[in-house]
Amino acid sequence: MSDSADLGFLGGPVFEVAPRLLGAVLRHAGVAVRITEVEAYDGADDPASHAYRGETPRSSVMFGAPGHLYVYFTYGMHHCCNVVCGETGRASAVLLRAGEVIDGIETARARRPGASDVALARGPALLCRTLDIDLAQNRVDLAAGDVTLTPASAPSGTVQTGPRVGVRHGADLAWRFWLAGEPTVSTHRPASVRRPAAGR
DNA sequence: CTACCGATATTCT
DNA sequence: GAATATCGGTAGA
Numbered sequence: 253m254s255d256s257a258d259l260g261f262l263g264g265p266v267f268e269v270a271p272r273l274l275g276a277v278l279r280h281a282g283v284a285v286r287i288t289e290v291e292a293y294d295g296a297d298d299p300a301s302h303a304y305r306g307e308t309p310r311s312s313v314m315f316g317a318p319g320h321l322y323v324y325f326t327y328g329m330h331h332c333c334n335v336v337c338g339e340t341g342r343a344s345a346v347l348l349r350a351g352e353v354i355d356g357i358e359t360a361r362a363r364r365p366g367a368s369d370v371a372l373a374r375g376p377a378l379l380c381r382t383l384d385i386d387l388a389q390n391r392v393d394l395a396a397g398d399v400t401l402t403p404a405s406a407p408s409g410t411v412q413t414g415p416r417v418g419v420r421h422g423a424d425l426a427w428r429f430w431l432a433g434e435p436t437v438s439t440h441r442p443a444s445v446r447r448p449a450a451g452r
Numbered sequence: 453c454t455a456c457c458g459a460t461a462t463t464c465t
Numbered sequence: 466g467a468a469t470a471t472c473g474g475t476a477g478a
Contacts, residue, residue: 291470293470300469300470301470302462302463302469302470305463305464308462308463309462310461310462310463311463324461324462324470325460325461325462326460326461326462326469326470326471327459327460327461327469327471327472328459328460328461328462329459329460329461329471329472330471330472332470332471334470347470349470375471375472376470376471377471377472378471378472416470417470417471418469418470418471419469419470420468420469
């Protein structure tokens, strides 16, 4: 892995890229995480995607070339990290939802005191915090070396699919992928729909 | 273990 | 003003 030429697969269709990211290793700021859970977002046809309503300052990187990171700030306090994939202009991306820390475990623990090892990156915002990824990493090229992605050389386990988490539109689509039996996969949180404006 | 609720930036209505 | 690709604290079983 002396070069990153093997990231070319990121330019393929998002539903082929997403499962191939399972088992890949993302490294930044002294910590490496093996990806165990992802979700696919297809800007052209996906009402849940940030790119669905067109290009905005936040989502513009999704409309660019594959192989870049799309990091966004949400709920006023959390970061989430995506890998832009698909053809340039397709505006599709894969959200990295969870992973297993395989290097820099001491650094990761120091960033999240009190958390158990399997919970260090169990959730998209936690994964970003453990890897110290924030808006400074938005739009970075994975080939540039600040953040590196090492694809899995072989299947890392059984891939399962299911509905995406936390989305209201397109929630019935099985666009979430994870590795069966991995304890680091985030528990399915059924997006407890807030009650309609009834009493409160 | 499950369930609810608050914090709050970006975007849309 | 309202919704959102979330998490952590608190309450209860």
